[in-house]
Amino acid sequence: MDIQRDEHNQNLNQILLEETFYVLTKKNCIFKVRLTRRGLHLIKETDQNLKEQVIPIRDIVGCRCLRSKKQSKRCVCQSISRSNSLEVVEDTSGDLDLNDTSAYLYIYAYLFQENKKRERTIVTLRFRSFDKFEDNNREAQRWRTIIKKLIKGESVSTGNIAEFATSHRHKETRKLLVLCNPKSGAGRAKDIFRDKVIPVLEEAEIPFDLHLTKHANYAREFVRTSNLFQWTGIITVGGDGILYEVLNGLFERSDWSEVVRTLPLGIVPGGSGNGLARSIAHYYGEPYLPSPTLPAALCIVRNHCAPMDLVRIETTSQIIFSFLSVGWGLLSDIDIESEKLRILGGQRFTLWSIARLIGLRSYGGKLWYLPADQPARDPKENVTYSCNIGSNTDLAIDSNLEAKGRPRVDSWYSANSKRSAYFSATASSYQSAAEEAADSRETNGGDGAEKPRTYGPASQIPALTASLSDSDEWRCLAGRFVLVHAGYQSHLGGDFLFAPDATLNDGRIWLLVVRAGASRAQLLQFLLGLSSGAHATTKTFEGLVQLMPVRAFRIEPDAGEDGCMTVDGELVDYGPIQGEVFPSLCRVMVP
Numbered sequence: 301m302d303i304q305r306d307e308h309n310q311n312l313n314q315i316l317l318e319e320t321f322y323v324l325t326k327k328n329c330i331f332k333v334r335l336t337r338r339g340l341h342l343i344k345e346t347d348q349n350l351k352e353q354v355i356p357i358r359d360i361v362g363c364r365c366l367r368s369k370k371q372s373k374r375c376v377c378q379s380i381s382r383s384n385s386l387e388v389v390e391d392t393s394g395d396l397d398l399n400d401t402s403a404y405l406y407i408y409a410y411l412f413q414e415n416k417k418r419e420r421t422i423v424t425l426r427f428r429s430f431d432k433f434e435d436n437n438r439e440a441q442r443w444r445t446i447i448k449k450l451i452k453g454e455s456v457s458t459g460n461i462a463e464f465a466t467s468h469r470h471k472e473t474r475k476l477l478v479l480c481n482p483k484s485g486a487g488r489a490k491d492i493f494r495d496k497v498i499p500v501l502e503e504a505e506i507p508f509d510l511h512l513t514k515h516a517n518y519a520r521e522f523v524r525t526s527n528l529f530q531w532t533g534i535i536t537v538g539g540d541g542i543l544y545e546v547l548n549g550l551f552e553r554s555d556w557s558e559v560v561r562t563l564p565l566g567i568v569p570g571g572s573g574n575g576l577a578r579s580i581a582h583y584y585g586e587p588y589l590p591s592p593t594l595p596a597a598l599c600i601v602r603n604h605c606a607p608m609d610l611v612r613i614e615t616t617s618q619i620i621f622s623f624l625s626v627g628w629g630l631l632s633d634i635d636i637e638s639e640k641l642r643i644l645g646g647q648r649f650t651l652w653s654i655a656r657l658i659g660l661r662s663y664g665g666k667l668w669y670l671p672a673d674q675p676a677r678d679p680k681e682n683v684t685y686s687c688n689i690g691s692n693t694d695l696a697i698d699s700n701l702e703a704k705g706r707p708r709v710d711s712w713y714s715a716n717s718k719r720s721a722y723f724s725a726t727a728s729s730y731q732s733a734a735e736e737a738a739d740s741r742e743t744n745g746g747d748g749a750e751k752p753r754t755y756g757p758a759s760q761i762p763a764l765t766a767s768l769s770d771s772d773e774w775r776c777l778a779g780r781f782v783l784v785h786a787g788y789q790s791h792l793g794g795d796f797l798f799a800p801d802a803t804l805n806d807g808r809i810w811l812l813v814v815r816a817g818a819s820r821a822q823l824l825q826f827l828l829g830l831s832s833g834a835h836a837t838t839k840t841f842e843g844l845v846q847l848m849p850v851r852a853f854r855i856e857p858d859a860g861e862d863g864c865m866t867v868d869g870e871l872v873d874y875g876p877i878q879g880e881v882f883p884s885l886c887r888v889m890v891p
């Protein structure tokens with residue numbers, strides 16, 4: 301074990317490149333600069349002593365080779381602030397200082413400071429050993445190429461390092477699609493992207509195509525209909541709503557499986573609800589406040605991805621793929637009803653929480669769930685619940701997806717369909733694909749344009765139309781509830797720590813249940829605890845509040861009552877709803 305660790309450390313500390321730089325402004329000050337797999341080592345040698353600073357590779361976002369714009373007498377190896385930058389330009393610029401044959405390597409890093417914030421640092425290395433710019437540039441390019449490879453996590457062998465400046469010269473293969481909702485939050489998403497993210501993308505030399513959404517569902521249509529494989533990742537700038545659109549647009553493509561496997565999603569928080577961005581920062585220990593955009597920008601440029609669970613939601617009228625939560629009761633009421641106070645920003649939630657506590661409501665119904673420790677049903681096992689799943693001819697389109705689980709009833713659903721005819725408490729009734737096509741022609745004014753279908757993995761649980769029984773597998777709570785909220789990330793908002801133990805791909809849905817009977821004072825304490833996660837451990841109203849990990853759930857509200865039901869903060873039809881987790885179904889960009 302120790303031998304392995306020693307070898308690993310040796311490998312990390314092996315010198316890949318090394319150069320000496322002088323700082324002319326400081327007498328007798330020499331910097332030895334080394335590049336190892338661990339990072340960039342700045343070793344300051346003076347007459348008396350030797351000081352070393354290491355800039356870890358994981359803190360470096362990129363580096364660029366530049367040339368001086370006007371004559372400069374400084375030789376640099378130091379951290380300089382943006383305002384103190386040299387006048388440098390791209391080698392291709394028409395504004396070069398031809399008298400200066402130096403090549404400048406700018407290395408951009410965001411270093412952790414003692415106050416647990418990240419600070420931008422630029423290390424500038426001036427290569428000028430040779431008489432010709434081309435020769436100096438070759439050296440600078442060698443450093444640039446190897447640093448870029450290390451940032452991307454690619455292997456670098458010492459054997460062929462000499463060739464790196466020429467044959468292996470770095471060429472960026474990534475190109476990102478950016479979908480920005482200019483209306484999200486306080487309407488600052490576009491400015492956030494321009495001011496906070498573009499500079500980091502430029503430092504990392506990652507090209508992107510930016511599309512501003514023009515209306516609700518623009519992003520959904522865009523990802524459904526575009527050739528997405530021209531990009532290497534999809535970035536959303538806005539709130540959780542724009543990501544919800546993108547995700548569900550992806551599942552309206554017949555090639556969804558290839559898309560979610562090959563294109564990671566990146567999230568730049570710019571809306572009023574940024575639960576996933578906050579959760580990702582939490583999982584990776586990245587400082588989020590006061591500037592939540594930086595961790596997101598770092599995720600985008602670092603080329604690190606992690607699998608993320610998705611939850612397949614079935615309502616009476618649609619199939620949805622959800623990354624954040626399903627809500628019924630108090631929390632959804634506050635979220636949706638406070639929309640009219642949008643102008644107040646985050647304060648609207650506080651104000652409406654008080655209003656809802658005064659006019660406290662509860663909702664009657666049944667909550668079914670499959671505890672997380674229950675093993676998944678063997679797909680080959682015979683399914684015994686009473687569910688009419690249609691004829692095989694209806695399933696032809698997605699027959700390759702039918703290998704496991706319940707046959708694909710969802711391929712008949714139209715994403716925007718409002719029909720509730722799919723749900724029947726007494727007998728299941730699913731329409732065939734042919735009927736659906738006929739209906740869709742009617743609802744689309746007979747022009748033949750079909751509404752999009754939802755694809756995705758086949759369900760492993762009984763259809764929403766099938767009744768459940770309180771078996772060994774499924775558990776049931778019946779009665780009146782103040783709220784039921786199913787979340788799959790740690791945070792459901794910037795300051796809403798919903799499930800402290802959740803991770804990106806734990807294969808769990810965290811079900812929070814508050815039963816009717818809790819007093820207003822207890823509920824106030826509960827609501828106050830949401831920002832710190834205290835609600836998850838509080839013992840003061842034992843029995844009335846539960847937070848439990850499950851694999852699947854179903855909510856069946858009593859008929860005759862009305863309320864709010866949300867998926868990822870978006871309002872859906874009030875009625876029966878169920879969800880099941882699909883572990884690691886997509887990939888997201890992480891720090």
Ligand SMILES: Nc1ncnc2c1ncn2[C@@H]1O[C@H](COP(=O)(O)OP(=O)(O)OP(=O)(O)O)[C@@H](O)[C@H]1O
Binds near residue numbers: 481516539571869
């Ligand atoms: N250009 C646009 N104009 C109006 N609405 C849009 C536009 N683009 C997207 N939308 C809609 O705006 C809604 C909210 O988007 P988003 O989540 O990005 O912002 P938000 O401020 O966090 O929203 P909310 O607080 O309502 O969740 C989404 O449901 C989306 O469909």
